[in-house]
Amino acid sequence: MIRANKVVCLLTALAVPLLFGACEGKSAGKAMMEAPSKVVEAKQAQAVKAEKDKMPMDGVAREYVSLVLELGNHDKSYVDAYYGPAEWREQAGQSSASPAQIAQRGKRLLGQLPAGAAADGSLDALRLHYLRTQLGALVVHAQRLAGESQRSFAKEARSLYDTEPPKQDFASFEPLLLELAELLPGKEPLSERVQGFRMEFEIPVDKLQAVFDAAIEACRQRTKQYIPLPDNESFVLEYVSDKPWSGYNWYQGGSHSLIQVNRGLPITIDRAIDLGCHEGYPGHHTYNVLLEQSLVKERGWVEYSVYPLFSPQSLIAEGSANYGIDLAFPGEEKTRFEREALYPLAGLDPSKAEKYDRVMALVDKLSFAGNEIARQYIDGEIDGDQVPALFEKYTLMSPAKARQRKDFVDAYGAYVINYNWGKKLIADYVEQGTNNADERWQRFAKLLSSPRLPSSLDW
Incomplete structure (x- = not known):
């Protein structure tokens, strides 16, 4: 098809010179129209990708709230503050999930977060790091409530509070x-x-x-x-x-x-x-x-x-x-x-x-x-x-x-x-x-x- 079109254009150009410009112009015009179209498609693809990247974050965030509230059923000190939708608290209050089950769900949720993040200080990078780190702490606390881990001061400091305080004599x-x-x-x-x-x-x-x-x-x-x-x-x-x-x-x-x-x-x-x-x-x-x-x-x-x-x-x-x-x-x-x-x-x-x-x-x-x-x-x-x-x-x-x-x-x-x-x-x-x-x-x-x-x- 591509070769045939080239032949037709060439013959037409030899016979009727005026049509050469028309044929060439048609090809150029098509190329000019295709270029912006590809740019638009690329931008749309980037937007779709950005939305896909964003959706897991919002979905993980919603489930994270549920896990925190459900773990609060087993530790009355755990939920220090909550001011989200009342129905979320009500749903969590009706949950029969054990600390061990909550820990497992927390681990699965961690796997749904986008992989990697640049430590560039942007709010999106900080948000991803926040969710990953807070979820990790939730899993550890749920495991402790389930009796799956032994208490250790250094472990609590590191896994619950994201730090390693100095040991002093x-x-x-x-x-x-x-x-x-x-x-x-x-x-x-x-x-x-x-x-x-x-x-x-x-x-x-x-x-x-x-x-x-x-x-x-x-x-x-x-x-x-x-x-x-x-x-x-x-x-x-x-x-x-x-x-x-x-x-x-x-x-x-x-x-x-x-x-x-x-x-x-x-x-x-x-x-x-x-x-x-x-x-x-x-x-x-x-x-x-x-x-x-x-x-x-x-x-x-x-x-x-x-x-x-x-x-x-x-x-x-x-x-x-x-x-x-x-x-x-x-x-x-x-x-x-x-x-x-x-x-x-x-x-x-x-x-x-x-x-x-x-x-x-x-x-x-x-x-x-x-x-x-x-x-x-x-x-x-x-x-x-x-x-x-x-x-x-x-x-x-x-x-x-x-x-x-x-x-x-x-x-x-x-x-x-x-x-x-x-x-x-x-x-x-x-x-x-x-x-x-x-x-x-x-x-x-x-x-x-x-x-x-x-x-x-x-x-």
């Missing part, structure tokens, strides 16, 4: 203990001296509301200077007791949170700012509001409508919430605000504010000893009866607080690393290459609005 904390002993001289055990000193700074029960209202409002105003929040964002503050934690944010969706403060134990003046920032601004409440706004509402990524507690997301959540305290009140600003605003509201002596904050800064550094105590306890190197005494000795907790901390480790395991080690990882990420507060706030806000996990912080 108790001897490395001795310089901090010596410095505190010099600040608070006496014959009693150091933990008793620290607790006696802290008692001078307890907020009277009838002053709690006024102090916390002022602290939270200050945290909110400082955060809103740098991070735009929806006009309808809000929270309700409640006081509870008999809990293994000092404060908790229960995100409700729709930019609303329930923040609970545990007054079962004495609350000292420093905890007002700490809890106001950590649970509220720019901590958990802000983080959840930004994720909902940026990823769920604007992009329709349903996987962010559920927050599984025992997952890599928790290191980002807890680490950023703790780092947010220093970001909102850098340097001496926290001490100054407490001395000028909160001490008078609490009826406390503001002249002791500097010494108190110096003592508490050293005590805060001792929190890493708590990680080592939890490691030895989880790995079976020490008995449960030894745990409270070690918390008293190395983290200088009161006997009641030390018992509460053991209860926390019993309930949450290696989760303890997310507060201090998580804070360090977030600080390193935010402060790398930044020179001023504006830049740090920008990087912090970007982190809170993105799907980043510990292993993708350097993307």
Whole structure:
């Protein structure tokens, strides 16, 4: 056919020269029409491929939400927040799937994710990495609930929280203990001296509301200077007791949170700012509001409508919430605000504010000893009866607080690393290459609005 057409065109050209141009023009015109057509077809093929690549991601995301909710049937602490469709929760609540079955489904779901992803920091690459890493943690937690795996501190840190915290020797904390002993001289055990000193700074029960209202409002105003929040964002503050934690944010969706403060134990003046920032601004409440706004509402990524507690997301959540305290009140600003605003509201002596904050800064550094105590306890190197005494000795907790901390480790395991080690990882990420507060706030806000996990912080 091709050769015949060429012959016809040639003969026609010899006999009727005018038709040569017509025949040639017809071929050129056909080629010109075919070229754009091929371009369109190529673009359409790329669009179809992109849609095929996208569909598994959305399908996996939907199933991931179901698996998280179903695993919550077997661990009441697992689903920290959910604000997706109510019918999804109802369907999950009716599921009879065992933890072992959920683990198997999680493994199959991992296999449905697109293979490979460039670590380029794009939202799509971060999303794929998020789903893969969060699903891996879900499988491990489901296997543990099914009795298929033995507890290990290092394994929990790596598989549930996507990190490997450093192992520290108790001897490395001795310089901090010596410095505190010099600040608070006496014959009693150091933990008793620290607790006696802290008692001078307890907020009277009838002053709690006024102090916390002022602290939270200050945290909110400082955060809103740098991070735009929806006009309808809000929270309700409640006081509870008999809990293994000092404060908790229960995100409700729709930019609303329930923040609970545990007054079962004495609350000292420093905890007002700490809890106001950590649970509220720019901590958990802000983080959840930004994720909902940026990823769920604007992009329709349903996987962010559920927050599984025992997952890599928790290191980002807890680490950023703790780092947010220093970001909102850098340097001496926290001490100054407490001395000028909160001490008078609490009826406390503001002249002791500097010494108190110096003592508490050293005590805060001792929190890493708590990680080592939890490691030895989880790995079976020490008995449960030894745990409270070690918390008293190395983290200088009161006997009641030390018992509460053991209860926390019993309930949450290696989760303890997310507060201090998580804070360090977030600080390193935010402060790398930044020179001023504006830049740090920008990087912090970007982190809170993105799907980043510990292993993708350097993307």
